[in-house]
Amino acid sequence: MATKLKTVELKLPATTDDLRALEIGTVVYLTGRLYTAREGVYKRAVEDGAGMPAANVDLGSANFHCSPAAVINPDGTYKVGAVTATASFRFAKWLDGWFDISGSNIIIGKGGMTSEIYRNVFVPHNAIYLTTVGYGTGALLGRGIRDVPGVYWRDELGLAQAVWVLDVEHFGPFLVESDLAGNSLFERENAKIAPGIDKLYAGTKPATLRRYGETDDKTEEVI
Amino acid sequence: MIPIASLERTAFDLMAKAAIEIPDDYLAGLRRCADTEKGDLSAFVIQAMLENYEAAKEDRRAMCGDTGVPRWYVKFGNEARVEGGPVALERALRSATARATREVPLRPNRVHPLWRTDHDNNVGINAPEIEYAFHPDADWVDLTTVHKGGLFGSDYRMLFPGDGIEGIKRFYLDTLIGFGKRGLACQPAIVGVGLGGSKDTSMTLGKQASCLRVVGSRNPDPKIAALEEELKEIGNSIGMGAMGFMGSSMVVDCHIEVGYCHTGGMPMSVHMFCLSSRRATARVYADGRATFRTDPDWFTDYSRRSTVEWGKPVAEAAE
Numbered sequence: 044m045a046t047k048l049k050t051v052e053l054k055l056p057a058t059t060d061d062l063r064a065l066e067i068g069t070v071v072y073l074t075g076r077l078y079t080a081r082e083g084v085y086k087r088a089v090e091d092g093a094g095m096p097a098a099n100v101d102l103g104s105a106n107f108h109c110s111p112a113a114v115i116n117p118d119g120t121y122k123v124g125a126v127t128a129t130a131s132f133r134f135a136k137w138l139d140g141w142f143d144i145s146g147s148n149i150i151i152g153k154g155g156m157t158s159e160i161y162r163n164v165f166v167p168h169n170a171i172y173l174t175t176v177g178y179g180t181g182a183l184l185g186r187g188i189r190d191v192p193g194v195y196w197r198d199e200l201g202l203a204q205a206v207w208v209l210d211v212e213h214f215g216p217f218l219v220e221s222d223l224a225g226n227s228l229f230e231r232e233n234a235k236i237a238p239g240i241d242k243l244y245a246g247t248k249p250a251t252l253r254r255y256g257e258t259d260d261k262t263e264e265v266i
Numbered sequence: 267m268i269p270i271a272s273l274e275r276t277a278f279d280l281m282a283k284a285a286i287e288i289p290d291d292y293l294a295g296l297r298r299c300a301d302t303e304k305g306d307l308s309a310f311v312i313q314a315m316l317e318n319y320e321a322a323k324e325d326r327r328a329m330c331g332d333t334g335v336p337r338w339y340v341k342f343g344n345e346a347r348v349e350g351g352p353v354a355l356e357r358a359l360r361s362a363t364a365r366a367t368r369e370v371p372l373r374p375n376r377v378h379p380l381w382r383t384d385h386d387n388n389v390g391i392n393a394p395e396i397e398y399a400f401h402p403d404a405d406w407v408d409l410t411t412v413h414k415g416g417l418f419g420s421d422y423r424m425l426f427p428g429d430g431i432e433g434i435k436r437f438y439l440d441t442l443i444g445f446g447k448r449g450l451a452c453q454p455a456i457v458g459v460g461l462g463g464s465k466d467t468s469m470t471l472g473k474q475a476s477c478l479r480v481v482g483s484r485n486p487d488p489k490i491a492a493l494e495e496e497l498k499e500i501g502n503s504i505g506m507g508a509m510g511f512m513g514s515s516m517v518v519d520c521h522i523e524v525g526y527c528h529t530g531g532m533p534m535s536v537h538m539f540c541l542s543s544r545r546a547t548a549r550v551y552a553d554g555r556a557t558f559r560t561d562p563d564w565f566t567d568y569s570r571r572s573t574v575e576w577g578k579p580v581a582e583a584a585e
């Protein structure tokens with residue numbers, strides 16, 4: 044894709060040195076092995092203590108927050124259509140434990156997490172966060188999938204929550220949302236937009252009926 | 267009598283079309299955003315989406331991996347008769363939803379809210395939703411499917427007459443800014459605003475305004491139409507573009523639908539139909555023929571009528 048933005052092709056598994064070279068806002072394409080895991084997997088593996096569904100080397104080292112639009116054919120093969128990430132902030136509470144047992148160093152998802160989570164959980168594990176783009180680029184991502192070497196916990200968790208292992212080539216685009224120092228691209232952009240927000244509200248006053256817990260600080264986030 | 271087999275076949279085709287083909291009106295609107303977007307990152311996102319729609323059509327694969335919640339809108343011509351009646355029609359729509367989930371494929375998103383049971387076919391208790399409307403002097407049935415994405419981007423609030431237009435703008439901005447950050451709403455979006463009605467009607471009208479009206483359409487009340495334009499402008503001047511990056515691409519269009527409400531209140535809802543604004547409509551005739559289109563034509567003079575009797579259209583502007 045033609046863009047002025049800096050673009051990097053990254054091979055998986057990625058070393059800490061590879062990740063050090065990535066600045067927030069860089070466009071990344073991935074080649075190698077990764078897997079999907081989201082709340083069902085985290086709960087089972089981390090909270091219920093079931094551990095990893097397979098050897099880490101068979102799963103890969105990048106965790107995609109996603110459930111593919113895919114089917115398992117009667118002959119056991121797979122048909123993957125589109126893949127799109129799901130919002131990651133909901134999974135923050137499991138990640139420390141997950142990094143420990145999975146050894147992964149890349150999280151791919153939608154919308155990122157707070158820089159506080161990056162500093163406290165990602166940085167100690169030398170991990171970064173890549174955000175999908177759009178976020179609806181499911182067909183482009185689907186094109187990058189070369190093979191599905193395994194699906195785990197399909198019976199336990201259902202198709203959508205199962206662990207799908209994906210071998211990918213030029214899989215993307217993604218944007219670097221957090222770097223090894225724990226900076227967040229989204230928070231940088233929020234800060235750029237914040238100064239203009241007050242004037243949008245000029246002449247309006249808060250609603251007659253307030254809501255419990257409501258804030259009037261528009262620089263806050265809902266996540 | 268409309269053959270039930272044609273309805274089921276058409277419903278399946280609609281599911282695939284909605285999932286794969288971005289409607290032309292939204293596509294044209296997004297291209298206009300691309301032409302004016304100055305933010306590097308936001309422009310990159312829109313470019314990627316435009317390429318994604320091409321990839322989806324070329325490969326015949328779903329444009330977004332998240333199917334959202336597939337649902338149905340059915341409009342019955344007053345003279346239409348369906349083989350097997352409405353019960354058979356509901357069965358056909360559920361069956362088409364399940365088959366499309368397997369064959370397109372779509373993501374089986376629908377689970378029980380408590381037990382998280384997944385039938386892997388997007389069918390379950392109260393799912394897919396089927397909403398009905400009726401139309402005078404017609405013997406066809408219009409089927410529309412919408413695959414509405416987004417756990418984010420919708421909100422409801424009870425406003426009061428004293429909150430006025432400024433209160434409407436404020437709640438609109440709150441919703442766009444809150445869900446626009448990090449692009450939680452997958453904007454640029456078609457924003458639907460439901461004003462009035464009972465609380466649930468306010469939610470329903472807002473959702474229908476975002477999902478069932480095409481980009482560029484305007485409410486027949488000229489003052490409401492002007493408010494639609496104004497809200498669109500305001501949304502695009504937040505300074506936020508795709509994914510919440512700096513830019514100007516937030517709102518592809520804004521649609522407002524109204525319903526008469528309690529004299530003391532002014533309930534309002536806001537909905538955002540995302541970068542995968544998936545909708546497809548077909549009209550099925552008595553002989554089983556189907557014609558496809560992307561404009562659901564859901565809101566009509568008849569559906570917006572404000573009098574007891576239905577005669578000629580009554581345009582009702584605020585005094």
Ligand code: SF4
Pocket residue numbers: 127128177178179330331332333334414415416417451452540541542
């Ligand atoms: S909100 Fe729309 S574009 Fe975004 S992930 Fe959901 S369906 Fe896809």
